[in-house]
Amino acid sequence: MTYSFIISREDWSLHRKGEVDQHRHREKVREAIKKNLADIVSEESIILSDGQRVVKVPIRSLEQYRFRYDFRKQKHTGQGDGKSKVGDILGSDPGQQAPGKGPGAGEDPGHDYYEADVTIDEIEQIVFEDLSLPNLEEKKNKKLASESVEFRDVRKIGIQSNVDRKRTILEVLKRNALKGKPGIHGITPEDLRYKTWEVVPKFExxxxxxxxxxxxxxxxxxxxxxxxxxxxxxxxxxxxxxxxxxxxxxxxxxxxxxxxxxxxxxxxxxxxxxxxxxxxxxxxxxxxxxxxxxxxxxxxxxxxxxxxxxxxxxxxxxxxxxxxxxxxxxxxxxxxxxxxxxxxxxxxxxxxxxxxxxxxxxxxxxxxxxxxxxxxxxxxxxx
Missing domain, CATH: 3.40.50.410 (von Willebrand factor, type A domain)
Structure with missing residues (x-):
């Protein structure tokens, strides 16, 4: 029996892999910035500039998850007629050190790093997210405005990160029910609903x-x-x-x-x-x-x-x-x-x-x- 598969150019699942990788990359960048905040904040090239500089942050390379055996060990599992016996404990060495660390010249491979370009605005978002003016009290003169984000509308067009999953699923259920095929299946771009927001000034x-x-x-x-x-x-x-x-x-x-x-x-x-x-x-x-x-x-x-x-x-x-x-x-x-x-x-x-x-x-x-x-x-x- 021969099977044929037709993949639509509009099939949004094709973009899933790239989206996941982009999300992982952004999280790695944020993680690297947070680990290096004390050094980044005091970086001389930032302080002495006009604030528009781009900073390079070292980030571990992104690897796909996979099983990897250490072939220098004598005992393994899942390798046929090996030397492993029932009851053997397989685990890492308690004194294992990071590659390149320890006395003498190491023979372990190192981790791959690369430098990501990060703007001052991206650093600010992380530095400032935990900061605020303390002990703010109610005063007669209210001129100090801070920006607050409020989601106020749902639209058919938007960016992928703002997909409203609940409303998207409701659209799928409604469309399939009208066709006499109830259930959550066959999601199309027309079903997608996106949350939109407005920046609302909050006067304090x-x-x-x-x-x-x-x-x-x-x-x-x-x-x-x-x-x-x-x-x-x-x-x-x-x-x-x-x-x-x-x-x-x-x-x-x-x-x-x-x-x-x-x-x-x-x-x-x-x-x-x-x-x-x-x-x-x-x-x-x-x-x-x-x-x-x-x-x-x-x-x-x-x-x-x-x-x-x-x-x-x-x-x-x-x-x-x-x-x-x-x-x-x-x-x-x-x-x-x-x-x-x-x-x-x-x-x-x-x-x-x-x-x-x-x-x-x-x-x-x-x-x-x-x-x-x-x-x-x-x-x-x-x-």
């Missing part, structure tokens, strides 16, 4: 973020790079997730001043350090422009902690005043590679306030944990 209480950075002579290239890395991602996070959020840039040595965004990220300073100057300026700006009843206020300060000893008590007093007005006050201290015992952070340990948070960064990989600490989602509190 207004917010202002005060970015404060130490630019004194004790802040070397490493310390300034770490501070700018944190603020680079903070600014992109706020502008990506929230509309109309205000960001005020303050730089200080012994004196503090409000600067433009460009000056904040590019201009260097020198001289001594008096951190109280920037806290006082922040309070003056809040009192003049950002009433507590209208704004959720956030203040983040990064320094190497090398402050004038005589200024520390005043810093404590001013931080207390900021805490009475701010939803959160964050202090990041950068420990340089060559020294030292901090003067400022030891004083801040006296503060015991739920809206004050301090972090210490010792190397570039500490930037991402600092972002997660300061911008923790409400459902992550205490986690």
């Amino acid at each position: 209480s207004s917010a202002v973020v005060l970015a404060m950075m130490d630019t004194s002579g004790s802040m070397g290239p490493f310390e300034k790079y770490i501070a700018r890395s944190f603020f680079f991602w903070m600014v992109r996070f706020l502008r990506t997730k929230y509309q109309n959020v205000e960001i005020v840039f303050l730089a200080h040595h012994t004196e503090a001043k409000e600067v433009s965004e460009e000056e904040f990220f590019t201009k260097g300073e020198s001289g001594g350090t008096r951190c109280s100057s920037v806290y006082q300026l922040a309070l003056d700006l809040i009192n003049a422009r950002y009433p507590k009843d209208d704004y959720n206020i956030y203040a983040f300060h990064f320094s190497d902690g090398d402050n004038l000893t005589s200024d520390n008590e005043k810093c404590i007093q001013l931080i207390d005043q900021l805490l009475s007005k701010c939803s959160l006050v964050g202090y990041g201290e950068i420990e340089g590679p060559y020294y030292y015992t901090s003067t400022l952070n030891s004083f801040f340990k006296k503060l015991n306030h739920s809206r004050f948070l301090s972090v210490t960064i010792r190397d570039k990989s500490g930037v991402y944990p600092a972002l997660k600490a300061f911008f923790k989602k409400p459902d992550q509190e205490g986690g």
Whole structure:
């Protein structure tokens, strides 16, 4: 008996394999990005660029699942008249190491890796998905808008990832019932239904973020790079997730001043350090422009902690005043590679306030944990 098969060019099952592979590839890319987030976030080529760069992320090659025997072993199963006996335990060596690891030159084959090009936008989606402005409170002035996605319609045309399976099956059942052949079979492109969405602005209480950075002579290239890395991602996070959020840039040595965004990220300073100057300026700006009843206020300060000893008590007093007005006050201290015992952070340990948070960064990989600490989602509190 001869069988003939006719495959329609419109048979959507033909696209299934490619779709599965694409999905696996996307998941591998996301997995690689997540494993390397701490290094990617502090990547110098990103921080010092205009934010439009493409980053290369190493990813394990995608292999098809299959059985593979280790032919160096003497015992196997399913190979005919081999040396295996009933009751033999077949398993991997407990001390097995990854290929290329261990003493001496290895003889095991390595894993294939390739570099995937990933845009900053793709990295942002993963970095920002767990971040939010903490302690947002209801205020009179509602100008801060964040985007929310709502599925509001079903159409016959759309992208494969938005297929509405339930409605598609209902269309198949209905069409087959009208033909007198009830059941789920013979799905055609005409049966497909796709969910469509609209981006809906969600208005929340207004917010202002005060970015404060130490630019004194004790802040070397490493310390300034770490501070700018944190603020680079903070600014992109706020502008990506929230509309109309205000960001005020303050730089200080012994004196503090409000600067433009460009000056904040590019201009260097020198001289001594008096951190109280920037806290006082922040309070003056809040009192003049950002009433507590209208704004959720956030203040983040990064320094190497090398402050004038005589200024520390005043810093404590001013931080207390900021805490009475701010939803959160964050202090990041950068420990340089060559020294030292901090003067400022030891004083801040006296503060015991739920809206004050301090972090210490010792190397570039500490930037991402600092972002997660300061911008923790409400459902992550205490986690």
